[in-house]
Amino acid sequence: MEKIKEAFRKFGNYLSEVNTERKKISWPDRHELVDSTLVVITFIVMLAVVVAVFDKVILFFLQLLHA
Secondary structure, three states, X not given: OHHHHHHHHHHHHHHHHHHHHHHOOOOOOHXXXXXXXXXXXXXXXXXXXXXXXXXXXXXXXXHXXXX
16 A cells, blocks of 8 residues: 555656646747748758659669669
């Protein structure tokens, strides 16, 4: 019975600490969110271009080898 009480006490402490940390969260405002989103989209587009270029280069060399 004592172990069950201890488990509930630890779980209660855990929930209390989670709530304390949750109160420390600072959410970005709309401007920060838009800026971050644009950075992510820009990076994804740039990465897609790089992958496409490498794909075309590799395909070109494979076609040279096969011919």
